[in-house]
Amino acid sequence: MELFIQQLVSGISIGAIYSLLAVGYALVYSVYNFTNWAFDGFMAFGAFMAFLAISSALEAPFWVAALISIVLTVLLAVTSEKLAYSPLRKRKAPRLFMMISAMGVNLAIVNLINLFFGGTFRKFPVDNLQPIFIGNVSVGRMDLMAGAISFGVLALLWLFLYRTKWGLGIRASSIDILTASLMGINNDAVALIVFGITGVLSTTAGIFFGIKYAVFPMMGLVTIKAMIASIVGGLGSLPAAILGSMLLGILETLVSGYISSTYRDLFSFFFLIVILLFFPNGLMGKSGDEKL
Amino acid sequence: MGYIYAIIILGGINIIAVLGVAILTCYTGLFSIGHAGFMALGGYMSAIMVKEFNIPFPFALIIGGTFAGLCSFIIGYPAFRSRLRGDYFAIATLGFSESIRLLLNNTKTIGNITLGGAFGYMNIPSHTTVLAVIVCVILALYFAHMFVTSQYGKNSISVSQDEVAAQMMGVNLMKTKMIALFISAFYSGVAGGLLGFYFAYLSPSFFSITKSSDLLAAVVFGGIQSLIGPFITAFVLVAVPELLRSFAEWRLIIYGFLFVIVMIFRPQGLLGYVEINMSFVRVFWNKLFHRKAKTQEG
């Protein structure tokens, strides 16, 4: 029972990390109709910047390092939108081109990191925190923190989207970007905000993932899980993305705890296939009829 | 001379795998970043056939390719049934190939066959010669050309251009996509087999996401709805890094920037929409020296 609860907490914290990523994907997808493959690179970049800020001569405290890396990643995300997506968007290129362009950004970022830092696994420099004991159950402090902060960030995002004027603009753009711009919403500003948000989300995910496992250039591959989670939940909606992420995170941790950690990733993939066979539109998804 | 041979062999193998990706991506509009997985499946299967069962090398390649093709249905069927959108199909393929790699990494033995897990499958007989590769490349190009110009191939093209309209005109989407996926995985499987018979061993690390990115790069640069474009780029992308060793670590970074640049300035790729026949030489010449402002593809 203790083991089960520990696993559950760990699963929730992983699910929370996946949620950050999955929500980022869903946000870009809902407005721009393409999957921002470069997310993977942003995440690794964010984690590396935080790592550097702490372990370099700067010796920044954790929170400062996190802040620095968020700012830098947001800058990177916004630059990539300006250079790689904006020109395509402006001439209404097919989604496929956006996707390839995003893959290019990702290849470049990940391999630049690899070139400068090498492919080795690094331990994220935070103190080994003592686990908290609740009765007999020991719970990782980092797991709790990752879960709490991730949900905090998601809650802030929700408030931003549903309680502010800019949030309204983004939601309007996600319904019809052309009409939104005719109604006086500045498309460029929306793009900067949306990509800025993805920078924040991916960095947060990157830092917590780095603490939990390690910091390495290919760490962003975990974003596959977030994409799987958003397919499982049902495409195109933020709550579905979170549901899928939590489910995947928890199930995955249980598999690695009770069966084998080696086959954890294999499990996620087969889980996706099984879900697709029985719920072709994901758990919460609606069928996407195309307008004729 | 051996060096040149190595480039021809590796370039040829890359061409075969890339032609497979081209059939799926450029002609059917399905994006895959997991073809390394099919290469691995075909490679291991054909190596086992030769090493453990003494099956002649050409048959082993066909068995390996067929095996990869059949395995492709594991992702193909659920993904096409749920009409997974382009990007998400790509994820499914990536998940598939990573799963294959993981599985191979952790499989030391199957029955009494020693696969070697992460250390790789050793002592595969060397069969891949320059001649064998050239024959395979010619056959691969010929059959790919026959397929894409056939009624089946044209149905694939229609699916890539407007899936809904194609279905309304009577195209069976599931069947069309499955056929394209099977052929594409078959090609990759054969390429994987040739790779094993060349290096005399296979390791799961050959078939990482980097390999899939390489294949995709050749297709993106080569051009959509063209076989000759990816054919050329597939070879160039192997030959250039081999010739310029110091460039190797920058390779993927440059690919990345080129992806963006190609999409912004020449989204149809080097030779998009150019079919194989002698006129491609003329078209290529025109494109190089009489650059007309081209409208973007819609």
Add this chain to the structure above:
Amino acid sequence: MSDEILSIKNLTVDFGGVRAVNNVSLTLNKGEFIGLIGPNGAGKTTVFNLITNAIRPTAGQINFKGKSILGKSPDQICRLGISRTFQNIRLFPQMTAYENVELGLHSTPKYSLAEAFIRTPRALRVEANARKRAHELLEMVNLGEHVNARASSLPYGLQRRLELARAMATSPDLLLLDEPAAGMNEDECKDLINLIRQIHTTMRYAMIMIEHHMNVVMDLCQGSRIYVLSLGSLLATGNPAEIQSNPDVIKAYLGERKR
């Protein structure tokens, strides 16, 4: 009864609380030509989408040639003999005019996959026949000169004709035309009327046409029926003269104009 090719009974579909099509019934005999009109948003295209199963109905029956086609996939329905054009033209943009039409001919390939790789004499003969047929169809819609033009490069009016030829290529028994005259001027409309009439008399398809140009509908539906949809429900049925003098129809159209 034996003459009936399409019968729709009490067809209804809801889109998240909005009833887009409400209890619509309609019958069509072999070789008949009927019109389907109504103000914008009346659910006309939705009816086509329901017939071709691009959308699933909430309730109701659709029988084609005496058998229910509910739940069949769009490609199966096409193979049974229903073909259509689209309100917003949906050609294969990068394929030539010829290839677009040819696709309609072989959307179910006429030779095996093995024959695709090794073109047997039989396969080559099949292809030659398809080529001939595609050219005939293109001639029929007066696109003979544009055989090798890319579909996306054709002017708007010609794209509409090409879509018509592609729909004919699937050799349908029922052809659904969704606003074939949209965006055309008077002269172009006249040509189109002649073309559609010619197709109808030579090919003997049963046809349903959605159209906003009243003169086109009234002209083509002479001696036949027009169905009027308004807000998803059937408002009136009758010959052109009856429809033109029906007060409900006039009100529905005027109501729209006032808004």
